[in-house]
Amino acid sequence: MADDSAIFDAARAEAYSTPIDKIDVALEERFVDDTIWPFFERLRREDPVHYCADSPFGAYWSVTTFDDIVTVETNHQVFSSDKRIGIFDPPEDDDFQMPMFIAMDPPKHDQQRKTISPIVAHESLVGFAPLIRERAGKILDELPLNEPFDWVDRVSVELTLQMLAPLFGFPFEERRKLMFWTDLATTDMSDQMTQEEARAELMGCAFYFKNLWDQRVTEPPSNDLISMLARGEATKDMPLMEFLGNILLLIVGGNDTTRNSITGGLLALNDHPDQAAKLRANPALLDSAVPEMIRWQTPVAHMRRTATADFVLGGKTIKAGDKVVMWYVSGNRDETAIERAYEFIVDRARPRQHTAFGFGIHRCFGMRLAEMQLRIVWEEILKRFPRIDIVAEPVRLKSCFLRSYRELMVSIPERVAV
Numbered sequence: 001m002a003d004d005s006a007i008f009d010a011a012r013a014e015a016y017s018t019p020i021d022k023i024d025v026a027l028e029e030r031f032v033d034d035t036i037w038p039f040f041e042r043l044r045r046e047d048p049v050h051y052c053a054d055s056p057f058g059a060y061w062s063v064t065t066f067d068d069i070v071t072v073e074t075n076h077q078v079f080s081s082d083k084r085i086g087i088f089d090p091p092e093d094d095d096f097q098m099p100m101f102i103a104m105d106p107p108k109h110d111q112q113r114k115t116i117s118p119i120v121a122h123e124s125l126v127g128f129a130p131l132i133r134e135r136a137g138k139i140l141d142e143l144p145l146n147e148p149f150d151w152v153d154r155v156s157v158e159l160t161l162q163m164l165a166p167l168f169g170f171p172f173e174e175r176r177k178l179m180f181w182t183d184l185a186t187t188d189m190s191d192q193m194t195q196e197e198a199r200a201e202l203m204g205c206a207f208y209f210k211n212l213w214d215q216r217v218t219e220p221p222s223n224d225l226i227s228m229l230a231r232g233e234a235t236k237d238m239p240l241m242e243f244l245g246n247i248l249l250l251i252v253g254g255n256d257t258t259r260n261s262i263t264g265g266l267l268a269l270n271d272h273p274d275q276a277a278k279l280r281a282n283p284a285l286l287d288s289a290v291p292e293m294i295r296w297q298t299p300v301a302h303m304r305r306t307a308t309a310d311f312v313l314g315g316k317t318i319k320a321g322d323k324v325v326m327w328y329v330s331g332n333r334d335e336t337a338i339e340r341a342y343e344f345i346v347d348r349a350r351p352r353q354h355t356a357f358g359f360g361i362h363r364c365f366g367m368r369l370a371e372m373q374l375r376i377v378w379e380e381i382l383k384r385f386p387r388i389d390i391v392a393e394p395v396r397l398k399s400c401f402l403r404s405y406r407e408l409m410v411s412i413p414e415r416v417a418v
């Protein structure tokens with residue numbers, strides 16, 4: 001593996017020599033080579049509520065400490081989610097809008113979220129567990145030995161899709177469609193298709209799910225998201241674009257995040273052999289190791305709010321109408337709130353003290369499901385593979401919103417029969 005210390009040293013030097021008002025932590029290149037950390041470190045120390053007047057995403061505030069993120073998140077009257085939850089603003093005149101409940105304020109947000117809440121109730125999760133274990137086992141048993149392969153595609157993507165499909169009652173053999181639609185909604189596909197083509201594909205997604213919806217309403221109610229949306233008072237009459245928006249929210253919410261936690265978890269264990277050995281010796285530590293992997297990875301780097309009134313935070317006055325970005329990725333390295341935040345520790349005393357799921361009324365809807373999925377997946381991985389070798393540097397997505405991996409080449413020397 002390459003020695004990247006020169007790149008990291010250069011990033012640190014740049015982070016501390018740039019005039020502070022010129023720092024733009026949304027620069028996507030720094031997420032690609034993973035050199036963003038010293039920039040956040042400096043902001044947390046010297047200017048925790050930071051204004052960037054000029055960036056490719058326009059002017060924005062950065063909220064970088066754990067406590068300030070909680071303050072913004074739990075004050076949804078002032079910090080609105082209406083229409084926008086990422087740093088990027090589409091053109092004002094763009095009429096291709098997909099309303100979704102993550103980008104709504106109460107009361108509509110609360111009503112729509114409540115409609116599907118039974119899917120993440122304890123009994124529902126317990127019901128999904130055996131299927132997840134069976135599918136994870138099958139995928140892991142089919143992996144090649146002593147032959148490099150892409151862990152992202154063969155394990156993280158495949159496992160996540162196989163866990164996601166039953167949540168929608170989605171046809172198993174068509175599950176790769178879910179991945180394609182996720183990519184359409186979250187990544188720049190301009191090298192592969194025009195914007196019109198991408199939008200036509202998204203409408204294809206809407207009609208595909210509308211078909212499932214039409215089937216479900218003729219069947220008895222079942223424990224899947226489409227059946228719940230089709231029957232819920234707050235959702236049964238949604239316009240098509242709002243239906244599409246909510247479907248994409250649930251696909252992306254349940255897909256990219258868990259997937260990148262699986263890849264990020266493997267990288268973290270590989271980079272910390274002492275912690276990996278501790279976990280292998282005592283897999284019961286997954287209770288704390290799973291939330292620690294989620295903190296370490298922080299698959300959603302930020303969420304954005306728009307101020308509806310002037311608000312003083314950290315001595316700075318945020319004005320009504322300003323764009324406010326909460327950097328979970330920074331909150332999760334805040335040493336004033338998380339002990340030894342820069343260390344990956346599988347048996348942390350308070351592993352759920354992290355920002356990766358957000359807080360307040362929008363706190364991740366699927367967090368218990370995600371933790372359960374990851375726990376089962378890691379139980380099955382640890383049982384089978386005493387070693388998983390990473391044979392090339394990971395390839396990261398160019399995004400300051402999702403901390404996502406495109407490729408991670410690995411080789412597995414041996415499988416233990418289970």
Ligand code: HEM
Pocket residue numbers: 073101102103113249250253254255257258261294298299300303328356357358359360361362363364365366367369370
């Ligand atoms: C490790 C895995 C996951 C991470 C790190 C994650 C992270 C997040 C974050 C940061 C938010 C926004 C929180 C806020 O604004 O306060 C969120 C919201 C959401 N997540 Fe997750 N998520 C994960 C897994 C899932 C899964 C498996 C689902 C399942 C469907 C899901 C569905 C959602 C939904 C629907 C929302 C919107 C909630 C609302 O607006 O009320 N997430 N997630």
